[in-house]
Amino acid sequence: MAYTFRFIPYFLVLIGVFCSAVALASEQPLHHQLKVKLLPATSEIQVEDRIHIPEHMLSQTTATRLEFSLHAALSVAVNKSDANVTQLTDPMANHARLVPLKRYAVTLPVGQTSFLLTYNGQIHHAVRDPSLEYARSFSYSPGLIAEEGVFLASSTAWYPRFAEDMVSFHLDVRLPAGWDGVSQGKLLQEQSTATIRHIVWEEKHPQDDIYLVAGRYQRYQQTTGPVAAYVYLRSADEALAQQYLDATERYIAMYNQLIGPYPYAKFALVENFWETGYGMPSFTLLGPRVVRFPFILHTSYPHEILHNYWGNGVFVDYRKGNWSEGLTAYLADHLVSEREGKGVEYRRDVLQKYRDFVDKEKDFPISQFTSRHSPSTEAIGYGKTMMMFHMLRQTLGDEEFTQVLRAFYQQYQFQQATFDDLLITFNAQADQDFSTFFQQWVYQSGAPNLVLESAQATPKEQGYQLTAVIKQTQSGAPYLLNVPIAVHLAEESAARQMQIKIDQAIHQITMDFPTRPVQIDIDPQFDVFRRLDSREIPSALSQGFGAENPLLILPTDVSEELMQAYQTLATYWQKTQTGSLEVVRDDQLQSLPANRTIWILGWQNKFSQQLMNSLAEQGVAKTAEGLQLNGEHWQQNKHAVVLTARQPADPDQTLLWVAADQSAAITALARKLPHYRKYSYLVFEGNELNNVHKGQWSITHSPLTQRITQTDDTDFISDHVGTLSPRRALAK
The missing domain is CATH 2.60.40.1840 (Aminopeptidase N, middle-beta domain)
Known part of the structure; x- marks a missing residue:
């Protein structure tokens, strides 16, 4: 389970019109020397930014004219600048998800290499709900300054953005007393008085963003070797903080050995004030519930640490496709499963997502992937890309595969890199031609059968x-x-x-x-x-949520309260899931259609026994008081149950049964079940829906x-099956 979100502002896509995408390794980035004062109570920000222009952006013979964009609510004090700054009359068109912008031009005389920009204003874009169809999406804001906390990024346009992608910065921040702030890089200075918290962050290496996150934090830290580990929590919890500090040390040590030296001075876990799962250079911003999930330490957390190598160490040129999510998933999520002996199951789940959520209309080459916003984009951008790297590893072997990745990391650190750069590196390091491989897996949609x-x-x-x-x-x-x-x-x-x-x-x-x-x-x-x-794969909830035209059958023989709850669930799924969900009552059908995926709701649904019949070989049976499943009896009045089975006449279609006797549990299932897509069966307990049993059916007939x-003995019978050789994980 990985929550990483990378911002890709629309104006960064447009700047490709004006400049080349990637600065050469020898070129210095544009440098911001920022003095920032934040006033959360009024959503105000005051900034002085001394902007140092690198040589390759300056004209040596005539005045240099540069354009930049800034949030439209920020007022620029032109008369305080030591250069000629003017607002342009043709503002850039706004993307629907981003902030209003104003564009400016600055003219520097020959020989001048920096200028001062002073601006202030209010920034508050309320947190809003994510895309309804994607259960794993988080609520989102491009940026806000509020009493609850501060989140600023390039998506906020809170600092001047030029055509040059990469920047470095020195960030001097003043906050109210009791607050703290986090950005990329190294903490150079901190001081607290009765009224002010003063902190200074610096990152000299090129970055594709400048983040500033602030809140009322309890900070914990430990340092082993050159990397400092920090945990910023919104309430004191020393035990939780220590778990994250130890995990940081452990995973950085693992990736140092696997890939190379960790590229930043620190890694920090920062608790946000709304649910997020963002990965930034040298820190991750996780929501208050997410940060306390016990499994996060061993799933999403190493994923976020690894993003400091892929995506935040070697940057992505999003105009040419996002390779970093797949590689990070492979060396974090897949590697963790592989170390637990579950690599085969992980890869099967990845392939199952592609089968269940990607049809011809939703397919696209991974070279066109930028970020996930639906199950189908996740299946391609994360899953297919991850499998591409797995196939490269299978071709080269573990040692040579890791050698190529180390070389790629060393060559492109703090630069943008593309799939083409990966191809060049694999060709050179492995002394093979992978052109056909990359052509069919990166630039071509589809998959073999x-x-x-x-x-x-x-x-x-x-x-x-x-x-x-x-x-x-x-x-x-x-x-x-x-x-x-x-x-x-x-x-x-x-x-x-x-x-x-x-x-x-x-x-x-x-x-x-x-x-x-x-x-x-x-x-x-x-x-x-x-x-x-x-x-090849078990029936699972993903087939119900990924179906094009599923049928949902409501039970008739239930109380009005339960019927209302089931109808609410059906309405919610009609709004949030990708398929065109048709809803009927069980008394409106004489028999189940044999060629559709069907949701059967309710213990009392007259078609529930047909699903039970399909699961007889799994030992599943409905009883007078509940359900027999995996040798245990689950009571109808205490448990909510979810089962899946293949359609008997058409194994490409799935039957799914959802049953609960409490209306509150049914309502909660509507939002909860999309998070359990890979499972064949689930049992929940109580109105809080604590998951007490889950799993996948075994496959017996691939x-x-x-x-x-x-040919010499047609009557020969043998049930002998040999063992497959165990595989070593890519890292210990």
Whole structure:
């Protein structure tokens, strides 16, 4: 679970019209020397900014004219500037999600390399709800100064933004007493009096943003080696702070060894005053509930620390695609799962998200991904990109793969980098040509579909010969793939594992073995990005939330209170989920449609038993007082239950059952269930809906696994299955 959000202001996209995207490594960034006074009670900000212009932006022979943008509510004191500053009459068009802007021009005479800009005003953009369709989105504000706290970023346009992307800064901040503030880089100075809190932050390395976050904080810190660890909490909690301080030290040590030296002087956990999950250079801004989730320490938190290498250490040129989220997910979220022995399950879940949420109309190349705002954009920008890096690792091996990443980090640190830069680095470091690989995975939409057409064994003088046919059934040209296979031999405890190259729509493989092969698995550990067959994955909530035209069936035989609660749930999902949800009552149908994904609501729904019948082999049974599931009995009057099953006549469709006997629980389920998309079954307890049981059904009949036909003995039967070799995690 990763919450990182990167701001991509619209005016930063537009500046590509005016300048080249990336400054050369040898060029100095534009430098802001800021003196800031914040007055949260009145949402006011007062700024003096001495702006130092780097040489490559200056004309050596004539006056230099530069343009910049600033929040429209900020008044510029032109007469206090030591340069000619004028407001332009053609303000930049505003993007719907961003702040109003004014544009200015400044003219510097030959030889002048800096100028002073003084401005002040009020900034308060109220926190608003996120995109309704995306359950993992947070409420959002481009920036505000308030009694509750302060959040300022490039999205706020609180400091002058020039065509030059990268900046460095010295930030001198004065706040009311009892407050504290955080920005990137190193804390140089701090002082508190009875009325004022004075802090100074500095970051000399190029940055693509200047953040300023402030609030009434309790600060905790510890330093081991060159990196300081900070925790800023809105209320005292020494035990919680220590957990984060220890985790910071642990994960920075791991990534220092895996990738290279951590690029900043500190890493800070900062608690926000609304729910967020933002990753900034050298700190993360997490909401009050998020920061106290116990699993965050081992999931999202290493993800945010790693973003200081990818995204905030090597920056992203968003105009050419965002590679950092996928790489960060791979070396944080996937790596954590891999260290727990759950890498296969993690990759299967990633592929399942793509299958359940991305159809042809929603697909796009990962080179066009900037940030996630829906399940489909997450499945592509995070999931597909993550799998691309996994396939590169499978091709090169762990050692060479990490060597390439170290070289990429070293070469592009504090610069913007693109997918093309990654390609150049992989080609040079691995001494291979990955052009075709990047073309099909980065710049092309879609995914291969693999089918195991046949597999048979023929006896030879010594041993057996296995012949198998693998097909790519997607439309368009076949992919060039390295596909792992496992062959199970009757007399060997471990399966034979190998990779085969496939570049045709129909590919036949022939292999010799000393003993009888009895089973073949194609990509058994989900190492290839592909569109999964529905029979490879368990039924799950994601299929209900990702369906194009799901049907929802309300129960008739319930109280008016419960019926109202179920109707409220249905209405909420009609507004927030991607598909076109049709709602009917169970007394309006004679039978269930066989070709649709269907939500069945209520213990009393007359169609609930049909779902139970589909789950009989899983040991699920409805009883007079509740439900039998996984050897335990869950009582109807105490538990809310969610089950999923495949449609018997069409395994590409799913049946989903949601049942509770308390109206408050039903209302809460409406908002809660989209966060549990990967699960096949769930049990909640009480009106607070504490999750007490969850899981995924096991898969017993994958179409990419076949018992091998024996040409010499058609009656031969063996249920022998060898073991697959365990894999080491990429880092300890």
